[in-house]
Amino acid sequence: MRDLDATPLPRSAxxxxxxxxxxxxxxxxxxxxxxxxxxxxxxxxxxLLADDLKALEATLAEVGAEGQDVAWSAGRYLLARPxxxxxxxxxxxxxRLGGRPGDRAVLxxxxxxxxxxxxxxxxxxxxxxxxxxxxxxxxxVVYGNAASVLGGDHLLVDALRKVRSAPVxxxxxxxxxIAQMVEAEALQLERRGRFDGDRQAYLDVIAGKTAVLxxxxxxxxxxxxxxxxxxxxxxxxxxxxxxxxxQLVxxxxxxEGDPAETGKSACTDLREGKxxxxxxxxSERVPGLTARLAAFAQAEGDVDDAEAARLVADVKACGALAxxxxxxxxxxxxxxxxxxxxxxxxxxxALSAVIDTVLARSR
Amino acid sequence: MRDLDATPLPRSAxxxxxxxxxxxxxxxxxxxxxxxxxxxxxxxxxxLLADDLKALEATLAEVGAEGQDVAWSAGRYLLARPxxxxxxxxxxxxxRLGGRPGDRAVLxxxxxxxxxxxxxxxxxxxxxxxxxxxxxxxxxVVYGNAASVLGGDHLLVDALRKVRSAPVxxxxxxxxxIAQMVEAEALQLERRGRFDGDRQAYLDVIAGKTAVLxxxxxxxxxxxxxxxxxxxxxxxxxxxxxxxxxQLVxxxxxxEGDPAETGKSACTDLREGKxxxxxxxxSERVPGLTARLAAFAQAEGDVDDAEAARLVADVKACGALAxxxxxxxxxxxxxxxxxxxxxxxxxxxALSAVIDTVLARSR
Numbered sequence: 001m002r003d004l005d006a007t008p009l010p011r012s013a014x015x016x017x018x019x020x021x022x023x024x025x026x027x028x029x030x031x032x033x034x035x036x037x038x039x040x041x042x043x044x045x046x047x048l049l050a051d052d053l054k055a056l057e058a059t060l061a062e063v064g065a066e067g068q069d070v071a072w073s074a075g076r077y078l079l080a081r082p083x084x085x086x087x088x089x090x091x092x093x094x095x096r097l098g099g100r101p102g103d104r105a106v107l108x109x110x111x112x113x114x115x116x117x118x119x120x121x122x123x124x125x126x127x128x129x130x131x132x133x134x135x136x137x138x139x140x141v142v143y144g145n146a147a148s149v150l151g152g153d154h155l156l157v158d159a160l161r162k163v164r165s166a167p168v169x170x171x172x173x174x175x176x177x178i179a180q181m182v183e184a185e186a187l188q189l190e191r192r193g194r195f196d197g198d199r200q201a202y203l204d205v206i207a208g209k210t211a212v213l214x215x216x217x218x219x220x221x222x223x224x225x226x227x228x229x230x231x232x233x234x235x236x237x238x239x240x241x242x243x244x245x246x247q248l249v250x251x252x253x254x255x256e257g258d259p260a261e262t263g264k265s266a267c268t269d270l271r272e273g274k275x276x277x278x279x280x281x282x283s284e285r286v287p288g289l290t291a292r293l294a295a296f297a298q299a300e301g302d303v304d305d306a307e308a309a310r311l312v313a314d315v316k317a318c319g320a321l322a323x324x325x326x327x328x329x330x331x332x333x334x335x336x337x338x339x340x341x342x343x344x345x346x347x348x349x350a351l352s353a354v355i356d357t358v359l360a361r362s363r
Numbered sequence: 364m365r366d367l368d369a370t371p372l373p374r375s376a377x378x379x380x381x382x383x384x385x386x387x388x389x390x391x392x393x394x395x396x397x398x399x400x401x402x403x404x405x406x407x408x409x410x411l412l413a414d415d416l417k418a419l420e421a422t423l424a425e426v427g428a429e430g431q432d433v434a435w436s437a438g439r440y441l442l443a444r445p446x447x448x449x450x451x452x453x454x455x456x457x458x459r460l461g462g463r464p465g466d467r468a469v470l471x472x473x474x475x476x477x478x479x480x481x482x483x484x485x486x487x488x489x490x491x492x493x494x495x496x497x498x499x500x501x502x503x504v505v506y507g508n509a510a511s512v513l514g515g516d517h518l519l520v521d522a523l524r525k526v527r528s529a530p531v532x533x534x535x536x537x538x539x540x541i542a543q544m545v546e547a548e549a550l551q552l553e554r555r556g557r558f559d560g561d562r563q564a565y566l567d568v569i570a571g572k573t574a575v576l577x578x579x580x581x582x583x584x585x586x587x588x589x590x591x592x593x594x595x596x597x598x599x600x601x602x603x604x605x606x607x608x609x610q611l612v613x614x615x616x617x618x619e620g621d622p623a624e625t626g627k628s629a630c631t632d633l634r635e636g637k638x639x640x641x642x643x644x645x646s647e648r649v650p651g652l653t654a655r656l657a658a659f660a661q662a663e664g665d666v667d668d669a670e671a672a673r674l675v676a677d678v679k680a681c682g683a684l685a686x687x688x689x690x691x692x693x694x695x696x697x698x699x700x701x702x703x704x705x706x707x708x709x710x711x712x713a714l715s716a717v718i719d720t721v722l723a724r725s726r
Contacts, residue, residue: 071549123516127509146490149512150549153486157542160523161535168531172524179520186434186513 052102074151098225184208193273211243273297415465437514461588547571556636574606636660
């Protein structure tokens with residue numbers, strides 16, 4: 001049931017530049033995929049968080065407003081691109097589970113998690129020489145690598161300042177999360193170009209790269225909403241599962257996503273020699289694939305589009321993409337199981353819609 | 364009164380590799396320069412802090428001990444090179460001004476400031492493509508740029524974790540300091556290659572690049588030593604003055620320092636197009652120099668040693684180096700004036716020796 005919306009929009013319209021609202025885009029994407037029920041639930045979520053999300057964008061738009069240097073320009077450039085804001089939405093909803101609306105402290109926490117995420121994107125693009133991000137040239141392409149490193153530093157430090165209205169334990173937890181993210185990034189860097197199917201190394205990387213930040217977002221929101229410790233712990237497990245699902249879908253999108261939707265070049269991970277779940281599965285199943293993947297990643301700049309297409313076809317043919325989607329759905333089930341133990345109400349419904357969106361997302 | 368010590372030592376002896384004690388090296392350097400009185404005072408300082416400095420090196424040697432990744436290797440590589448440890452010594456002495464010895468919390472704060480300093484060195488060397496640091500190839504040369512960026516991130520995060528035993532205000536102040544350091548670095552990046560003699564831009568850069576960290580070190584120590592607020596404020600001003608003096612001497616050493624002593628290549632700032640005080644003064648005095656400096660910095664890889672020597676000679680001839688030393692001494696006087704208002708005793712004597720060492724240093 002693809003409608004007119006499916007016609008690729010001109011880039012400027014598909015990716016509005018200035019802190020646009022996120023939910024209509026997600027709802028439209030869901031409708032396009034025929035997930036009308038989910039689209040409706042997202043619109044309910046949007047109504048619930050309408051004011052919070054507006055205030056969040058306003059908060060993000062003010063980040064570094066007084067900073068005049070090129071590194072701030074680079075940071076603001078990325079922040080103004082419309083992201084999914086999945087992590088701040090987790091903060092907002094977890095706080096609401098405890099009955100706390102999006103007041104200043106909650107909004108600052110929500111902005112903080114988006115800032116940490118944006119900072120890692122900026123540094124990642126420098127480390128990986130990524131050229132395109134959120135449907136536009138990466139900050140490092142526009143402002144240079146040095147400005148992008150320092151811009152990421154700006155955002156990181158700003159995140160640590162914004163979180164000061166939260167309890168000290170929440171502040172310290174954020175520093176620990178950043179530590180884990182750096183470690184995961186370093187582990188990934190070290191393993192680059194190795195497709196020897198080390199499942200544990202992959203799980204370590206995605207835990208640190210993605211899951212810990214979802215974990216923190218939900219637990220910070222829960223702590224601000226003054227939920228009991230047992231429920232905050234449950235939110236942590238929900239975050240782990242949701243983060244893993246998110247990353248597994250990301251892995252799939254890298255191989256079969258539409259760059260016009262994802263805002264990133266196709267097969268970026270593949271080209272960069274990054275271990276992803278479908279590649280691990282396919283390496284285990286297709287003889288000789290490990291060597292071909294390594295050779296493809298080593299070619300780097302000299303991209304062989306025909307070989308890329310053959311690799312993607314082989315990964316698909318052995319069922320690795322479908323099994324990765326299945327793995328993501330299993331993590332989604334884990335997340336839903338945790339959700340069931342949390343207080344019923346509109347916030348829980350909305351979190352359920354977030355889980356479904358993460359699994360259904362095409363960008 | 365140069366003695367046998369003045370014979371250049373083999374690099375391995377001049378730059379011992381594994382967390383050696385700092386003070387004997389400084390004392391030897393002072394003796395070499397005929398500053399026998401200062402050498403004696405440094406040995407007194409060394410006796411006062413002997414146990415603390417040993418414990419500091421042990422603390423630094425344990426940083427990232429469990430980290431297995433290449434980014435930790437890069438971080439540990441730099442930390443193990445013998446630095447001057449000027450900033451941690453400031454923490455230790457300021458705490459002692461309040462009668463607090465180097466207990467765990469004080470040592471962690473002292474290690475923390477060295478970690479922040481080391482992190483900025485690692486990032487700077489990536490941004491500036493610096494090849495040599497502390498008398499050895501820079502971490503980025505040995506481990507690569509990406510590992511060096513992430514290694515710096517590791518050290519920064521570890522600094523924020525180590526400082527947790529300090530009062531929350533001290534922790535927050537450290538984040539603010541890092542924010543200022545990033546801003547100064549970005550400002551410097553933006554102005555690279557411009558020698559238009561903007562004195563204010565220079566002062567902004569050195570305040571953020573160097574002075575704020577000395578300020579924090581002294582104030583954190585003072586707060587841990589439970590000095591009255593008025594004296595902590597005084598320590599802040601002392602830090603500003605000491606940091607400015609430190610940077611001005613750095614500027615001089617870049618142009619006339621002996622690479623075997625400084626552990627850095629000669630004329631690094633000059634090649635990188637970095638605005639330094641002697642270059643600002645010389646640009647104001649020598650017609651046509653601004654254009655020559657800009658042209659020299661633009662040549663980058665293609666270094667013209669003869670032109671470098673001519674530039675240094677011209678900067679010297681117009682008195683800019685001597686006047687920069689004089690400016691450093693004036694800042695030293697400011698620092699000493701603040702010192703006079705602090706509690707008398709061995710810690711104050713030792714801080715006075717630190718000020719003199721900063722002014723006399725050749726590395």
